[in-house]
Amino acid sequence: MRKLHFAVSLLATVLLVSACGFKLQARAELPPEMQRTKLEVVDPFGEFSRRLEVLLEQNGVDIVTTAADAAVLEVPVNEMRKEIQSIGDNARVQEFLVRHSVQFRLLDKSGAELIPMQTFEMSRVYKFNEQDILAAEREDEFLRNDLADSLARMVVRRLGTYGK
Numbered sequence: 001m002r003k004l005h006f007a008v009s010l011l012a013t014v015l016l017v018s019a020c021g022f023k024l025q026a027r028a029e030l031p032p033e034m035q036r037t038k039l040e041v042v043d044p045f046g047e048f049s050r051r052l053e054v055l056l057e058q059n060g061v062d063i064v065t066t067a068a069d070a071a072v073l074e075v076p077v078n079e080m081r082k083e084i085q086s087i088g089d090n091a092r093v094q095e096f097l098v099r100h101s102v103q104f105r106l107l108d109k110s111g112a113e114l115i116p117m118q119t120f121e122m123s124r125v126y127k128f129n130e131q132d133i134l135a136a137e138r139e140d141e142f143l144r145n146d147l148a149d150s151l152a153r154m155v156v157r158r159l160g161t162y163g164k
Helices: 002-019 047-058 133-160
Strands: 036-041 062-064 071-087 093-107 113-127
Touching: 036 047, 047 062, 047 071, 047 133, 071 113, 071 133, 093 133, 113 133
Parallel strands: 036 062, 036 071
Antiparallel strands: 071 093, 093 113
């Protein structure tokens, strides 16, 4: 009886998930010119750069260190800024805005521009509590990592639209 109940519950869950339109994200169809790609990123050891490299490799791109016979993905701008969003009546910061900007372009192995310079920017606002500094710093770090991951995914999706 218990197995039957579990099977019915599992079937109902699968039907609900499929009915709502949920589907796993497929691999991006990147341009064939990107089979071998050199990344030229301003901050090669930053969270955005690491995440972008992982996502490209997951989508079948061979990341190389030399530009000979390889496409080049240039990321000349990779900036993270923290700004004051609001100040309370006690003249203390209440909210911060974390903003991440990325510019990129794709060149083929001969240096011709396949995708012109593109700019993506995302931001998040978080409340600052001076009574709990450690939690505020952890939230700031989490938001920075989340923004870097989201922007890396946006770049890969944009590269997947080349030629469409």
